[in-house]
Amino acid sequence: MKEKFLNQTNPNVSVDCVIFGFDGVELKVLLVQRDLQDNLEIQDDTLVLPGDLIRDNEDLDEAASRVLTGLTGIRSVFLEQIGAFGNPNRLSKGKDRTWLEAVRLKPDARVITVGYFALINIKNYKIKPAGFAKHVVWHDYKVVEELGFDHNEILDAAIRILRNKLYREPVGFKLLPRKFSLHHLYCLYNEIMDAEIDRRNFRRRMLKTGFLKETDEFQEGVPHKPARLYTFVKKEFENVSRKNFKFY
Amino acid sequence: MKEKFLNQTNPNVSVDCVIFGFDGVELKVLLVQRDLQDNLEIQDDTLVLPGDLIRDNEDLDEAASRVLTGLTGIRSVFLEQIGAFGNPNRLSKGKDRTWLEAVRLKPDARVITVGYFALINIKNYKIKPAGFAKHVVWHDYKVVEELGFDHNEILDAAIRILRNKLYREPVGFKLLPRKFSLHHLYCLYNEIMDAEIDRRNFRRRMLKTGFLKETDEFQEGVPHKPARLYTFVKKEFENVSRKNFKFY
DNA sequence: AAACTTAGTGTAAAATTTACACTTTGATTA
C-alpha cells in the first residue's frame, strides 16, 4: 500500500528532523532506515533523517513535531527550524529514486524539505520503531557516512546552528536530565564544540549566568567524591544580540 | 492572463525577498504593490515583499535571485535564506484571497514560502517596476504598517537575523558603496542596532578587525573637514562560532 | 579672519578573560 492520507498530503513539501541526544560522552543523532513497506524485494539499508511529507492542515512546526512524537513519544521539546532545502536534484541519487518509486504515489514530484533540529534528553524515552521506520539508531554525530537524499547537508547545517547557539543561548540543558552535575554539562560543551575548555573557568562562568540552581542532591554510586546536582532555571532571557552576551 | 510558465511552476512553494538598502540615514526595505495584472476592477494597494512561485528547474536560491534581479537588475549580491514559512492560514486574509483568485491559476493551493534577505548598495541601481510589480517603494524598516500575507513576520525575522549577523560577520559593508567613510559605516551600525555606539571606540575596533583598507581618497563637496574613504577587504574569515569573535 | 561643522585622536580605570595546582571527599583495596 502506498501512502495513506494522500488526499490530505502535500506532495511537494516535507520536513526532516535532526534529533540530537547526549549520552554523557558523545553527541548522537537519531537516524532511521527507510521504511520499504511491503517492497521486500528491494535491498536498501541507507540511513536517513526521520521525516515525512506535510499534511494540508498542519503548520511546518506541527509536521516536524508529529514526526518527532511518532518516533520518540516525546511531545514538548526543543524543536527549531534549520531552513529549507530545495535543490532540484536532491532526490535524484539512484537508491533514492528506487525508494521513491516504491513508496510514493508521485515519485517524480519535486519536493522541498524543511529541516528541523530537536534537542532531547536521550534517557527520557524509548525509541519506537513503529510507524515510519523499522530500524532506528543513535549515531555519533561525527559520522561522515553517506545518508540518503541531501540529509548530510541538513545534518551539517544543524550542527553549525547548534554550535552557534550553544555559546549564546541556554540550550545545552535541553540535552541533559532535569538534574545534572556541572561535569556532565562540561562534557557536553566539550563534545559539541569539539574543544577542551578550562574546567575551572567553565564552572565559574556557567554559575555566573544565573541559569543554574543548586540542589541538595548528589551523584550516587560513583567510586569517588560525588558531584552536586543542579537544575536549570528559566529566567527572562534578553535578546541574544546584546553585544557581549555569552551564554557560558 | 493568469500566470505564465504554469507547466514549469510549482504551485506550492514560493520565495519572498527582504531587500535591504541604506541611504546614509535610514535602513530601507524594498516593498511592492501586488501586481493585479489586468484586473482593473480590484482595489488593492497592499504592500508586500517581492516574491514569486518557484520554477521546477531552479533551486530556491536561484528563485530568490531571479526575483531580486528581475526587480533591481542586480546580479551578484548578498542573498541568504531566512527560513520557511508555512502556516496553513498564511494566505487567508480577505484581500490576499481576492488577489490570489484574480491572479493564480490555483488560488486555493497551499503555499509554503521561503524567505530570503538581500543586502544591496541602494545607489547601485535603478528600480525597475517592470515584471512583478508596478509600484515599488523603499520603506523605512521600522514600518509597522500591515503588509500582505504573512510578510510582516518574514520581515521581522529578517531584521532579527541581520542584527545578529552585524556584530559577528562582515556584512555591513554590503550595504555601502565600494568606498565609504568610517562615519558612513558608523551611522549604519547605529541605525541597524538602534543604538548609540561610542564613536571613538567604534573607529578603533572597526579598524582593528583588519577588514578595512584606507584609500588616498576623501569625501568631496562637504562644508567641513572631508573624511577619508576606506574599502572593504576580504580576508579569510574563520568560523563565526569562535567564542570571542565580535565583528566590530 | 572668525565661526561653524565634522574628522580624527589617546588614555586611564574597570571589567573580563586567561592560565594554572592543590585540597577535599567518598569508595575501593591491600
Add this chain to the structure above:
DNA sequence: TAATCAAAGTGTAAATTTTACACTAAGTTT
C-alpha cells in the same frame, strides 16, 4: 583500618578587552 584512587571543588594574579570621556585639525561659509 589505613592507604590509594578518582574525580569534585576551589582562588589568584597577569593579560587583555572594554568603557568612558574631551580636545585639536581641517576645510567651508559668512
